[in-house]
Amino acid sequence: MSTLVLTDITKYLGGRPVLRSVTLTVPSGSRTSVVGASGSGKSTLLRLIAGFDIPDAGQISLGDTLLAGGASTVPAHRRGVGYVAQDGALFPHLTVEQNIRFGLSRSARRSTRVAEAAALVAIGSNLLGRYPHELSGGQQQRVALARALAPSPQVVLLDEPFSALDTGLRASTRRAVIEALEQSGVTTILVTHDQEEALSFGDQVAIIDGGRISQAGPPAEVFDNPHTADIAEFLGDAILVPCVVRDDVAHTAFGSHVIKHDHRGSGDVSKALVRPAQLMIDTESPTPNAVIIDVQTIGAKQDVLLKIGSTREMIRLPVVTAAPQSYRTGHTVQVSVVGGVVIYAS
Numbered sequence: 001m002s003t004l005v006l007t008d009i010t011k012y013l014g015g016r017p018v019l020r021s022v023t024l025t026v027p028s029g030s031r032t033s034v035v036g037a038s039g040s041g042k043s044t045l046l047r048l049i050a051g052f053d054i055p056d057a058g059q060i061s062l063g064d065t066l067l068a069g070g071a072s073t074v075p076a077h078r079r080g081v082g083y084v085a086q087d088g089a090l091f092p093h094l095t096v097e098q099n100i101r102f103g104l105s106r107s108a109r110r111s112t113r114v115a116e117a118a119a120l121v122a123i124g125s126n127l128l129g130r131y132p133h134e135l136s137g138g139q140q141q142r143v144a145l146a147r148a149l150a151p152s153p154q155v156v157l158l159d160e161p162f163s164a165l166d167t168g169l170r171a172s173t174r175r176a177v178i179e180a181l182e183q184s185g186v187t188t189i190l191v192t193h194d195q196e197e198a199l200s201f202g203d204q205v206a207i208i209d210g211g212r213i214s215q216a217g218p219p220a221e222v223f224d225n226p227h228t229a230d231i232a233e234f235l236g237d238a239i240l241v242p243c244v245v246r247d248d249v250a251h252t253a254f255g256s257h258v259i260k261h262d263h264r265g266s267g268d269v270s271k272a273l274v275r276p277a278q279l280m281i282d283t284e285s286p287t288p289n290a291v292i293i294d295v296q297t298i299g300a301k302q303d304v305l306l307k308i309g310s311t312r313e314m315i316r317l318p319v320v321t322a323a324p325q326s327y328r329t330g331h332t333v334q335v336s337v338v339g340g341v342v343i344y345a346s
């Protein structure tokens with residue numbers, strides 16, 4: 001078993017706490033993404049797991065082995081942890097084959113491990129003799145993953161491995177990497193500042209903010225039920241509208257809604273989270289509740305700015321439409337919400 005457990009990890013750098021009481025469990029063979037803004041502590045967390053640095057407090061264990069935080073620390077090269085850096089960090093003077101072989105023991109070098117690892121990341125034998133500069137960015141990242149997987153590590157750490165790739169290559173490389181990780185069954189942590197990447201990567205997403213994990217759980221659950229309004233906004237387009245709660249129903253300028261999750265705590269004034277995908281616009285309704293303030297057409301998409309009811313609330317809504325003329329500045333429409341809302345204290 002290679003379940004990775006971080007317990008109460010704290011790390012100071014330059015006299016400042018960079019990680020504060022971080023607790024996270026990554027079950028054996030599963031994938032977790034850690035997402036946070038620049039400087040939130042993501043790379044520091046990976047460095048501690050890899051063994052490049054040690055925590056000031058807390059423990060890191062892998063299966064039954066205490067890696068850090070005990071009487072002694074297991075050194076990086078004995079941890080069974082592979083690491084893939086942002087730019088792949090391939091050795092430029094070594095071929096693909098030599099790069100993948102680099103971390104293998106003498107006996108493993110003679111085995112079929114190099115060919116297996118290359119095949120796992122879909123690097124064909126025709127590329128094995130090439131040097132890194134003769135590969136595309138996506139191929140370089142896949143070779144870097146093959147090099148990390150070749151020694152059969154228990155854990156692989158990916159530090160923003162797709163961020164240097166352009167959009168199309170990024171999506172295809174990500175799919176190839178996920179497939180290779182799935183086949184190898186290795187426990188994986190990916191750190192990224194890209195919310196979509198984090199939400200689509202694995203079994204668990206952990207949000208890190210100012211060195212603390214603010215929420216962790218299955219991606220669909222975390223997206224559906226962000227514990228704070230800040231997390232809701234961080235994870236994707238969020239409309240937060242004032243609401244009044246009466247008889248366990250949330251009343252907003254859009255109408256009345258079922259409350260899916262209530263995070264008001266002791267606060268009484270509240271706001272409701274609505275995702276743009278929940279909004280329906282009816283241009284023919286006899287009971288309009290919003291007026292179109294501005295429309296911008298970008299190809300098949302329209303960006304519609306609406307003023308809701310008699311409030312001062314404005315919302316900007318991306319709409320895909322086959323009939324762009326439906327939305328005109330000054331027209332009234334009815335906006336309704338499909339599904340329930342999550343509410344927070346204001």
Ligand SMILES: Nc1ncnc2c1ncn2[C@@H]1O[C@H](COP(=O)(O)OP(=O)(O)OP(=O)(O)O)[C@@H](O)[C@H]1O
Nearest residue numbers: 013014018036037038039040041042043044045193
């Ligand atoms: N050696 C160091 N000495 C002092 N402060 C450091 C050191 N290394 C990192 N920091 C600080 O620790 C904080 C967390 O850094 P870290 O690199 O872990 O963040 P990150 O979330 O990975 O950021 P990015 O997405 O920009 O790579 C930052 O504020 C950074 O300035």
